Amino acid sequence: MSIIVKIFDMKTTSIVMAQTTIEWTEATWNPSTGCNKVSTGCKHCYAETMARRLKAMGAPGYENGFEFMLMPERLDMPLKIRRPTKFFVNSMSDLFHEQMPFEFLDRVFEVIRRTPQHSYQVLTKREEIMADYFKHRRAPDNVWLGVSVENAQYKKRMEVLRAVDARIRFLSIEPLLGPLGELDLSGIHWVIVGGESGPRARPMSPSWAIEVQRQCDAQGVAFFFKQWGAWGADGVRRSKKANGRILLGQEWNEEPVLMAGKSRP
Numbered sequence: 001m002s003i004i005v006k007i008f009d010m011k012t013t014s015i016v017m018a019q020t021t022i023e024w025t026e027a028t029w030n031p032s033t034g035c036n037k038v039s040t041g042c043k044h045c046y047a048e049t050m051a052r053r054l055k056a057m058g059a060p061g062y063e064n065g066f067e068f069m070l071m072p073e074r075l076d077m078p079l080k081i082r083r084p085t086k087f088f089v090n091s092m093s094d095l096f097h098e099q100m101p102f103e104f105l106d107r108v109f110e111v112i113r114r115t116p117q118h119s120y121q122v123l124t125k126r127e128e129i130m131a132d133y134f135k136h137r138r139a140p141d142n143v144w145l146g147v148s149v150e151n152a153q154y155k156k157r158m159e160v161l162r163a164v165d166a167r168i169r170f171l172s173i174e175p176l177l178g179p180l181g182e183l184d185l186s187g188i189h190w191v192i193v194g195g196e197s198g199p200r201a202r203p204m205s206p207s208w209a210i211e212v213q214r215q216c217d218a219q220g221v222a223f224f225f226k227q228w229g230a231w232g233a234d235g236v237r238r239s240k241k242a243n244g245r246i247l248l249g250q251e252w253n254e255e256p257v258l259m260a261g262k263s264r265p
């Protein structure tokens, strides 16, 4: 029985905690910072560029630039916020990084458990470590677990994600770097698609994005089109803002939502 329905985005326009410009979330929480590259989607990592800037500005947590660091002093941040908020966990790192101790992850997920008013979106390119962590632990109901799928080679991450018991599972197909072909979206509740931005961005063909949207539609999966990025639908390079986020004549802001009263067995 599915506990997920599709709705159109109800994100408010006046978010008090406007800490992020990421279209599909409301705020970010980074209990660790820093990372290293694991696949082709990492090539122009936004977090790495930001970390270098923050280091130059002397920001706490970025003393070593993009080197992985635990930030225990940030653990209690969501506990101080009463207003229900959707957090993207680790916009500046990967929560399942090889250097992340499971004991520290236990502390992160304990905070998540203690703040049921919030939702937490956890996205990783280290799906095997995520699966290993949850082998003997239950993901809290307010966690959304996701993996990145930047090209067909990384569709294999979906299989690992599907095997993890989570209330919401999602795919971040961003940057979309090639055609994905046929997608088995069973057990997946949400798909985000976007093109790459930045000075060395790689273009996204409209046909690749449309192919994903059509399969989400056919399989009843919520679809969110984040942006074209540096290259517009017409193949022309412009600012990310000028290229916008219209696909097939409309914005796609669908999100998965839980029906009241439903929970996992």
Ligand code: SF4
Pocket (backbone or CB within 6 Å): 035, 036, 037, 038, 039, 041, 042, 045, 046, 047, 048, 091, 092, 093, 094, 125
């Ligand atoms: S896994 Fe994410 S944060 Fe880490 S290098 Fe790759 S894109 Fe950047």
